[in-house]
Amino acid sequence: xxxxxxxxxxxxxxxxxxxxxxxxxxxxxxxxxxxxxxxxxxxxxxxxxxxxxxxxxxxxxxxxxxxxxxxxxxxxxxxxxxxxxxxxxxxxxxxxxxxxxxx
Amino acid sequence: xxxxxxxxxxxxxxxxxxxxxxxxxxxxxxxxxxxxxxxxxxxxxxxxxxxxxxxxxxxxxxxxxxxxxxxxxxxxxxxxxxxxxxxxxxxxxxxxxxxxxxxxxxx
Numbered sequence: 422x423x424x425x426x427x428x429x430x431x432x433x434x435x436x437x438x439x440x441x442x443x444x445x446x447x448x449x450x451x452x453x454x455x456x457x458x459x460x461x462x463x464x465x466x467x468x469x470x471x472x473x474x475x476x477x478x479x480x481x482x483x484x485x486x487x488x489x490x491x492x493x494x495x496x497x498x499x500x501x502x503x504x505x506x507x508x509x510x511x512x513x514x515x516x517x518x519x520x521x522x523x524x
Numbered sequence: 525x526x527x528x529x530x531x532x533x534x535x536x537x538x539x540x541x542x543x544x545x546x547x548x549x550x551x552x553x554x555x556x557x558x559x560x561x562x563x564x565x566x567x568x569x570x571x572x573x574x575x576x577x578x579x580x581x582x583x584x585x586x587x588x589x590x591x592x593x594x595x596x597x598x599x600x601x602x603x604x605x606x607x608x609x610x611x612x613x614x615x616x617x618x619x620x621x622x623x624x625x626x627x628x629x630x631x
Contacts, residue, residue, distance in 0.1 A: 427579050434570050452623035459614045467606055470530065479527040479586040486579045507603075508610035511563050515611050518559045 426486040427499040431506045438510035447516035464504045472496050527586040531598040534605035542608055546616040567603045568593040
């Protein structure tokens with residue numbers, strides 16, 4: 422189970438923010454085209470940064486706590502998902518705050 | 525280039541994107557700064573687990589040294605750049621009318 426640790430952290434992040442979609446009706450997931458168009462450049466740019474940092478040995482990942490699927494540039498699949506999960510959570514939070522402040 | 529330098533450049537790049545390129549000017553408004561502390565709290569917890577458990581490990585020569593909730597301070601800059609970039613692109617696409625009507629300007 423230890424190899425699922427990083428995935429569990431990502432799931433925890435999603436769980437902390439996804440409820441905003443139905444409860445506050447922020448309409449982030451509903452506007453999936455806009456969300457997708459946001460994620461593509463963000464994943465590309467920050468994924469490239471990550472790959473460069475791995476190549477420069479700025480950081481590394483514990484093979485024992487990741488599922489072991491490596492994308493090009495030795496990027497763990499969890500790290501690519503991180504660049505999807507964090508923006509989605511941030512956008513959900515941003516739209517929720519915007520909605521609450523407008524009330 | 526150390527992580528310290530790339531993290532600083534990341535913040536600079538995100539600010540240039542928000543203020544000059546996409547002109548979403550999120551850092552000049554209140555919604556972003558009301559959202560950011562919530563995002564930061566979530567980051568300190570989740571990144572604290574990632575770094576505290578050694579899922580991610582850093583070369584000590586690539587960082588300044590000070591840590592916050594197990595993570596190098598550079599991670600704060602990385603997270604800020606990631607979140608500001610994502611929100612700026614999201615708001616920019618919204619103002620261009622992608623997926624539905626143009627929402628009122630966030631300030």
